[in-house]
Every structure is written in C-alpha cells, then in structure tokens.
Amino acid sequence: xxxxxxxxxxxxxxxxxxxxxxxxxxxxxxxxxxxxxxxxxxxxxxxxxxxxxxxxxxxxxxxxxxxxxxxxxxxxxxxxxxxxxxxxxxxxxxxxxxxxxxxxxxxxxxxxxxxxxxxxxxxxxxxxxxxxxxxxxxxxxxxxxxxxxxxxxxxxxxxxxxxxxxxxxxxxxxxxxxxxxxxxxxxxxxxxxxxxxxxxxxxxxxxxxxxxxxxxxxxxxxxxxxxxxxxxxxxxxxxxxxxxxxxxxxxxxxxxxxxxxxxxxxxxxxxxxxxxxxxxxxxxxxxxxxxxxxxxxxxxxxxxxxxxxxxxxxxxxxxxxxxxxxxxxxxxxxxxxxx
Amino acid sequence: xxxxxxxxxxxxxxxxxxxxxxxxxxxxxxxxxxxxxxxxxxxxxxxxxxxxxxxxxxxxxxxxxxxxxxxxxxxxxxxxxxxxxxxxxxxxxxxxxxxxxxxxxxxxxxxxxxxxxxxxxxxxxxxxxxxxxxxxxxxxxxxxxxxxxxxxxxxxxxxxxxxxxxxxxxxxxxxxxxxxxxxxxxxxxxxxxxxxxxxxxxxxxxxxxxxxxxxxxxxxxxxxxxxxxxxxxxxxxxxx
Numbered sequence: 392x393x394x395x396x397x398x399x400x401x402x403x404x405x406x407x408x409x410x411x412x413x414x415x416x417x418x419x420x421x422x423x424x425x426x427x428x429x430x431x432x433x434x435x436x437x438x439x440x441x442x443x444x445x446x447x448x449x450x451x452x453x454x455x456x457x458x459x460x461x462x463x464x465x466x467x468x469x470x471x472x473x474x475x476x477x478x479x480x481x482x483x484x485x486x487x488x489x490x491x492x493x494x495x496x497x498x499x500x501x502x503x504x505x506x507x508x509x510x511x512x513x514x515x516x517x518x519x520x521x522x523x524x525x526x527x528x529x530x531x532x533x534x535x536x537x538x539x540x541x542x543x544x545x546x547x548x549x550x551x552x553x554x555x556x557x558x559x560x561x562x563x564x565x566x567x568x569x570x571x572x573x574x575x576x577x578x579x580x581x582x583x584x585x586x587x588x589x590x591x592x593x594x595x596x597x598x599x600x601x602x603x604x605x606x607x608x609x610x611x612x613x614x615x616x617x618x619x620x621x622x623x624x625x626x627x628x629x630x631x632x633x634x635x636x637x638x639x640x641x642x643x644x645x646x647x648x649x650x651x652x653x654x655x656x657x658x659x660x661x662x663x664x665x666x667x668x669x670x671x672x673x674x675x676x677x678x679x680x681x682x683x684x685x686x687x688x689x690x691x692x693x694x695x696x697x698x699x700x701x702x703x704x705x706x707x708x709x710x711x712x713x714x715x716x717x718x719x720x721x722x723x724x725x726x727x728x729x730x
Numbered sequence: 731x732x733x734x735x736x737x738x739x740x741x742x743x744x745x746x747x748x749x750x751x752x753x754x755x756x757x758x759x760x761x762x763x764x765x766x767x768x769x770x771x772x773x774x775x776x777x778x779x780x781x782x783x784x785x786x787x788x789x790x791x792x793x794x795x796x797x798x799x800x801x802x803x804x805x806x807x808x809x810x811x812x813x814x815x816x817x818x819x820x821x822x823x824x825x826x827x828x829x830x831x832x833x834x835x836x837x838x839x840x841x842x843x844x845x846x847x848x849x850x851x852x853x854x855x856x857x858x859x860x861x862x863x864x865x866x867x868x869x870x871x872x873x874x875x876x877x878x879x880x881x882x883x884x885x886x887x888x889x890x891x892x893x894x895x896x897x898x899x900x901x902x903x904x905x906x907x908x909x910x911x912x913x914x915x916x917x918x919x920x921x922x923x924x925x926x927x928x929x930x931x932x933x934x935x936x937x938x939x940x941x942x943x944x945x946x947x948x949x950x951x952x953x954x955x956x957x958x959x960x961x962x963x964x965x966x967x968x969x970x
Contacts, residue, residue: 432958439799439952443945446803450810450942464815480800483766487804490770491811495784717770 395468396460397709398492399702400453402485403477403505404532405429405436406695407448411460411467412702415710416514419460421692421699424448427572434571435561442480449488456698464496471705474502474715475725476532482721490717501705502715505696506533506727507543509662511707512689512700520687525656527647529671530663531557531572535727536601536650539660542707545728548650549601556639557665559605563612563635567628577632578668584629586637586670589615593642601650608638636670644674651684660687667691733933734773734790734812735926738765738805739797739825740844740893744922745772747782748930755780756923765804784816789938791929793920794822795947796852796869797844802946813941820944821929821937826869829892830856831924832917838887838909839866843894846871851894852949853877855884863928871949874898878905887911891918 394413401408405426411419426444430436457463472489475482486502493500510526522542528535534551554562557574564573569580591611594604612635619626651659659679665671672688679686693700722729732754735746743765746756757772776782792809795802802825813820829842835858844852851874855867867880874894878901881888890902891913902910912918932938951959 433954437952437954440954442799442803443948443952446806446810447945449807450814453814454942480803483800484803484807487766487769487807488811491808492815494770494774495812495815717774718767720764720766 395706395709396462396466397469397471397702397705398453398456398464398467399471399503399698399705400449400485400489401473401508401696401698401701402445402449402481403473403475404481404696405441406697407445407452408696408698409453409456410698410702411456411462412699412706415703415706416518418515418699418702419462420456421697422452422456422459423695423697424452431571434565436478438478438480441478442484445481445484449484464492467496467498469499469501469705469709471501471503471701471709473505473508473701474719475505475722477505477723479721479723482723486719486721490719494717499709500715500719501708501713502719503701503704503708504725504727504729506535508700508704510537510539510660511704512662512693513660513687514703515693515699516690517687520658520660523656524658524660524687525647525651525654526660526662527643528663529556529643529661529665531555531561533663534603534605536646537727538654538656543704543711547727548654549599549603549646551603551605552596553604553606554609556603556605556643559609559639560665562609566613566616567626567631574665574668577636578670580629581633581636581670584627584631584633586633588627588630589634591634591638593638601646603642603646605639608635640668640671640674643671644678647675648678648682651682657684658687659684662689662694664695667694731930731933732787733821733926733929734787735922735929736769736790736805736809737793737828737920737922737925738769738801739793739795740801740920742920743768743772744920745769745776746922746926747776747780748923748926753923754782756921758921760919765801769804769808784812787816787818789819789821789929789933791821791823791925791932793825793828793925794944795825796846796871796949797825799948802948806944806946810941810944813944819938820941821932822939822944822947823925823928823932824869824947825920826852826854827856827863827865828925828928829920830854831863831928832891832921833889833913834858835861836889838889839881839884841877841881841888841890842892843874843877843890843898844892845894845897849873851877851898853894855880869949874901875905878902882907884908889913893919
C-alpha cells in the first residue's frame, strides 16, 4: 500500500512548528522554533510578538521539516494545520500559510484541533495504543479529562472550572520569583523541597467529581507567601514549590483514577505541556501500576507544542474524510470534538 | 510577465492578476468578513474564471505594510505559502505607495491616509513625474495634524485617498491651506491591481525577495514592546 505523507503546521501559541508524518505514526521530521526567550522579558506570551515571530519563521521551519524528512511538496497527500484553540493572530499565520500551500499544490487541507493533537502525541511512541482509552490533558491553557472513544471522538468527563493546571504553575512560579515558564522551573525546584512541608487545599467539585479547580490552591499559596512576608519570615521556596506541585498532582491523579474505575478504562494516557512534569509522570505511573492499568505518556518533546502531533491527528482525520475549505478560519475558542 | 497581487492590509480584501499592461482579473471586496475567510476563495474564483495556471505567474506582489497587523499577516502568510509552493519570488509593495499608485499621473501631490488608531495615520506623500511614481515623503505613522502642516509647507494641490479620509475629512477641511480633492470610490481604497501593476515595475527592477525572507513592515512595534521601552526609559530617567 502506498504511504500517506502529511505536512503539518502548528502556530497556536509561541512555537512555530512543522513536521512530516508517515501513515499517522512515523515522524519523519519534527521542527520546532521556540520563542520562549523572547516572551520571558514580558513574563508570559505576548500575542502580537508571537504572531510577528511566526510570520518570520514559518517558511524556514516548513522548508527544514521537508528537507529533514527528505520529501518534497509533490510527495505529500495532505496538509494539516492547527486552527484552534489558541491565540487568534498566531493561529492565523499557520492557517493562511497552510491554505496557500495546499491550494497551490492542489492538496487536501485538514484543520486540526490543537488538543486533539496533544492527545494524538501518544500514538507516536506507542504503536499498540488505540482508542478507547482515558486521557488527562494538562497544559497552560487546558485541563481536560476525556475518554478517547475513537480517533478524533471524545467524551469530556471533566474540565477545570477556573485556571488551567499549567496556568496555576505559571502564577505560583511568578509569585516566588521563578519567572516564566513556571512549570519546568517549579518541577526542578521541587526536587530540593519537601512535598509534605505545607498542606495546601485539594479542591473537590461537588456535582462533578471529575472536574478540577486550581484557583483555590493558587490563592492558598499566595496567602501563605503574604502571611510569611507580614511576619517577616523567610519562605522556603523549594518546600513551597514541592508542596504546591504535590497538591496539584494529587488531584490530577486522583480524578483520573476515579474516572478510570467508574468507566472501566484500563488504558490511561496523559498529554499536553504539563504532561512532561516529572512528578505527575511518576505519580500517574505508580497509580496505574498499583491498579494494573497500562500507562501511556509522550516523550517531553512531544508534550510541548509541536507539529508532529498535529500531523498524527491530521492523518486520522484525513482517512476519516475530514476536509476543510479555502475559507478555513482560525477559531481561538474551538471546542474539543467540534469540526 | 504575469504578477499576482494581494492586498489585505485594511478593511478591503483584494486579489488581482496583471499580465504586462493587461489587468486579467481583479476581485475587491469591502465588507466586514475576515480576510482569512475571503482572500483565498477570491483567488480561487479568479483562477477558475480565467483558467489561470498558478505556475505561469512570475511573482507574487503583496501589500506589505503598514496596515492592520493581522490583515498584513494574512496577506503575507498567503503570499509566503504560495511563493514556497510555487517556487516564485515575492515583491513587497509598501501599502501607502500601492494606494498612491491608484492615482496614476494625477497632477500635484498624492496623500494616502490610513486610519492608524491612537490618533495617528499611516501616510506618505507621492507625485508623478514624467509618468513615474516618485516618493516625496516615505510612508510613516504620524498625527494627521503633522501631515497637514507638511502639506501646507509644500504649497501644492493635494489629492487624498484611503480609509482615513472619512475620519479626518473635517480636520483637513478646517486646517489645510492648499487646494485639495478626495479621490472617488473606484480608486480611493486598496486595490490589488495597483499592487500588481506596481509589483510588475518592481519585479523588472529586480526588487524581489524570497518567500522565506519576506516579512510585513508594520511601521510600529507591538504595544508590549512600546510599553516596555517606556518603562525602561522611565527607569533610566530616575537613575539619571
């Protein structure tokens, strides 16, 4: 059977990325141009700066991805592109670029949901993984607990009521002077701290046991710092980071395990930027092992925003027949499962 | 010589194909729909209607700024994607210059004005000399009062065009001391035909860039960068 080759483009936030994916599972190239250093100056992603950087880098990233994969545009079967959710100006660069390339080369265009991409990152290194499975999606903008019923078919069991998990990491990191991005920095500092030093609240949502809330734990951390400052006490930042992280990870793991039990799922996956958090990975692995579940997680390079995962998701949409028109627009608040 | 022109720098979305001294097709829409939804379908319509083989194009000319930041990027990314896929060069046309080219051989000065918000306009001053467009004042972002003062100093008649006209018409009528007129509907907004026709001249002069090199010229830094620079300047002042 002839191979199916897809060029995928991702520009939803602060990474400009392109990738060539073969048959939905084999990554021929995965080029990522990160803008993180640029946004550090501002303590977070500045949408206009991100958009400007995307337009500067997008062609270079695509050309590199093609070259690394040793293919030309003539070898491709389709173009996949993230069209939401994300920053509208950033998304538009990838969408306009992808549409123009697909149009000029007379290739089918497949718009991809960014979060569907994150979930699909799990297929890259786990050839045996197929739906259905339970997936916890945690990133700077998203916290979702979903059943992946089929490729591109989701049942959302839980979501955050306020801050995304990664957002809470960023805010706490800023409060203790670690800077942006918060996740990796808290993860690193936590290794030197005692996770049981301070007990922070674990929020429970009465009517939906799978939903999350992280604004409470974030406020508790900020209050703790304020009180220490008023008393003139030095805050042990490592203990604080470790205790905060444990509070978040405990809830993520607990809700995932509860959903696995209730829905009789024995395949558990994690996805999204926060899925590269060492403590979360270890805790989820342990919880799964104790219950005899199989645990799947992408390598950190596939947890961060990348185009390989978009290519994988695009492949499964492509074989299902999903096609987008030349009027495809960026949809900044695209809902999961929407097309 | 065949040039594809794109302009999505303002409210107007416009696509045109110019072959030597023939305008093969032009599609211009002044309607509030995002350029992301209109620009490529408009090109597709032209391709179908005129049985255009995109491979036969020599270069892609694009209105490269100033303008709406997002609009510019939609035009640029479209041009960059087409350029990459077709392996064709790009021609970056300064938006204000492209607007001025609408008024070929108009006597006196031509002053396009685009509403740039923050009480400014994107503008410039142009004239035709021996049938060639000459840049008198290169495109800039300034308060309209400043441009009016410049025009008063030149002491020549002026023709205005651009989406800034309705916004600043009263101010012009009040403050301008030289004879003036306003361009009519068919030539007072961005037209991709002007971008393509001017692009053809640029192309002949070798003023092209690769699809990879091309970036829009915003004429302005982002708000975050501006505010950061202001904070840094304030800090430096306190220290001094």
